Every structure is written in C-alpha cells, then in structure tokens.
Amino acid sequence: MEQTLTVNGIAMHVVTDGEGPAVLLLHGFPDTHAVWRLQIDALAAAGYRVIAPDLRGYGKTEAPASEDGYAMEVLRADMVALLDALGVERALLIGHDWGSVVGWNLCMYAPERVERFVALSVGHPAAYTEGGPLQLLKGYYVLVFQLRGIAESLIKAFDWHALRGMASTPRQFEEWRAHLDRPGRLTADLNYYRANLKMFNASTWPTVNLPVLGIWSAGDVALTEAQMRGSEKYVGDSFQYERIEKAGHWLQLEAAPQVNASILKFLKAEQAVAQIASRETIP
Numbered sequence: 001m002e003q004t005l006t007v008n009g010i011a012m013h014v015v016t017d018g019e020g021p022a023v024l025l026l027h028g029f030p031d032t033h034a035v036w037r038l039q040i041d042a043l044a045a046a047g048y049r050v051i052a053p054d055l056r057g058y059g060k061t062e063a064p065a066s067e068d069g070y071a072m073e074v075l076r077a078d079m080v081a082l083l084d085a086l087g088v089e090r091a092l093l094i095g096h097d098w099g100s101v102v103g104w105n106l107c108m109y110a111p112e113r114v115e116r117f118v119a120l121s122v123g124h125p126a127a128y129t130e131g132g133p134l135q136l137l138k139g140y141y142v143l144v145f146q147l148r149g150i151a152e153s154l155i156k157a158f159d160w161h162a163l164r165g166m167a168s169t170p171r172q173f174e175e176w177r178a179h180l181d182r183p184g185r186l187t188a189d190l191n192y193y194r195a196n197l198k199m200f201n202a203s204t205w206p207t208v209n210l211p212v213l214g215i216w217s218a219g220d221v222a223l224t225e226a227q228m229r230g231s232e233k234y235v236g237d238s239f240q241y242e243r244i245e246k247a248g249h250w251l252q253l254e255a256a257p258q259v260n261a262s263i264l265k266f267l268k269a270e271q272a273v274a275q276i277a278s279r280e281t282i283p
Helices: 033-045 072-085 098-109 125-129 132-138 140-144 150-166 170-180 185-194 225-234 256-280
Strands: 002-007 010-017 022-026 049-053 091-096 114-120 212-217 239-244
Touching: 002 072, 010 033, 010 072, 022 033, 022 072, 022 098, 033 049, 033 256, 049 072, 072 098, 091 098, 098 114, 114 256, 125 225, 132 140, 132 225, 150 170, 150 185, 170 185, 212 225, 212 256, 225 239, 239 256
Parallel strands: 022 049, 022 091, 091 114, 114 212, 212 239
Antiparallel strands: 002 010, 010 049
C-alpha cells in the first residue's frame, strides 16, 4: 500500500506491506524505497509489517530547499515522527548507505524506538572515520559533492554518465535519472553530504547498545571492509558480521537471496528471545 503522511512538517511517501512486527527500511543515495523491492516481498511473506519510506528529498517525498533541512538530527526526527504516525512503538531497523547512517543515529539517540539493527554497507560512523587512507581514497566523492553547483554539473554530464556506471542494472539507472532530473532533487540529495560533514568527527558518535548485524559486500567500491568490521567496538550489545562475496555496493539487489536469508535469521532471533521471555513470565 502506498500513502503520503505528514511527517515532521513534510509530506512523506511511504510503502507498506504485510502484518506482524514492524520492519523499517531506510534507503540511501541516490535511491528511493524501490531499492528494497526484493526485500519488501520477502519480509512481508515471512510475517513482518514492512515500512519503506522515500526519505526526505527522495522519490515522492517533499524536498525542502534549505540545506540545513537535511541535517542528521532532522533526518532522525523524520523517522521517529513516521513511526509515531504509523502507531509503531518500536521497529526492527534495516538501512543501506545513507539509510544506514540514519539508522546508526536512531540507535544512538532514539534507542527506545529500535529493537535491533541491520546495517548494509556502512558501518558505525566512528569506525568509518578510522578507516585509514584506503577509506579516505574510496570516499573521495564526499569532498567532490561539497562543490555546490559543480557537483551537480559533473553528475549530469554526458547524459548522467557517472550514475550510469554506478547502477547495478539499467532499470536502476532509469529510476535514478527519473528522480534526479526533477527540479531541485539532485541538490536535495547531495545536501545529505553537505549538511552532515560533522559525521567525520568520531567524537560525535556514541556507542550503540542494541543488537547489530553488519553486512558488507566485497565488490563495494565506496566502502572498506575495515569500517564495517571495526564497528564492533562501537556496539555495546551483540555485533554480528557477514561478508557477501559476489556483490557490489547495492548488495540488496545483487545478492538478494543471501542478504534476505541473513536478515531474516537475525530478525527472527528477536522473536525467539521474546518467546523465551514470555514463557519465563510468572502468571
């Protein structure tokens, strides 16, 4: 089901499916909720209530003009307000790319709204900042994206050549181009990078005290394995790590069966804990 909700002062487009424990899916740049299409069906079929929004500035969700409107505290408030609007007290959380960064932030500053967290591709931001020269090299584009106006022109150059080379499939590229070719949308999405440079200061990111599963893919050209593995020291609860061999950055599309199996195994562990706890409750 598709709907538009007023969330934290903006109109947010949300896709929902299934019934059961709530699972919130957060996409990254330059995607929309559609990047989760292979997870939405699988999770709904497994007995979950799937919630997949277009994040602020993406897809059919409103795109405020102010750069400050994309600061991390605003993005976090969006997700808390979305859960409130849908009547969800706590959710199982899955993020990819910027969705993972927002997810980590939710776990840090609104842990009462999260049961457990699956981070795809992007580890704890403090671990990212400690990724060393290789991560700095892989993340060069973050600095390029700070060049207001110039970055937009570079991305659009030669019929969106840069994005065309990034996409997993022609379908994914066409989805990106259709979204980003709308007035103001590319700048809105680049504002995630521009409004959140402080994320590269490790001291601003506390430990997460929730169960976390980190999944990284060997073909990821933007992120190192070290920044995901290194996240363990910033998780005060259990941390599990899985490596996907034959996939690039968009592992949820390129290795969906393996990713889905890992996610479901991790999420169902929460149900097992709840069932044990209920049996141990004194009548």
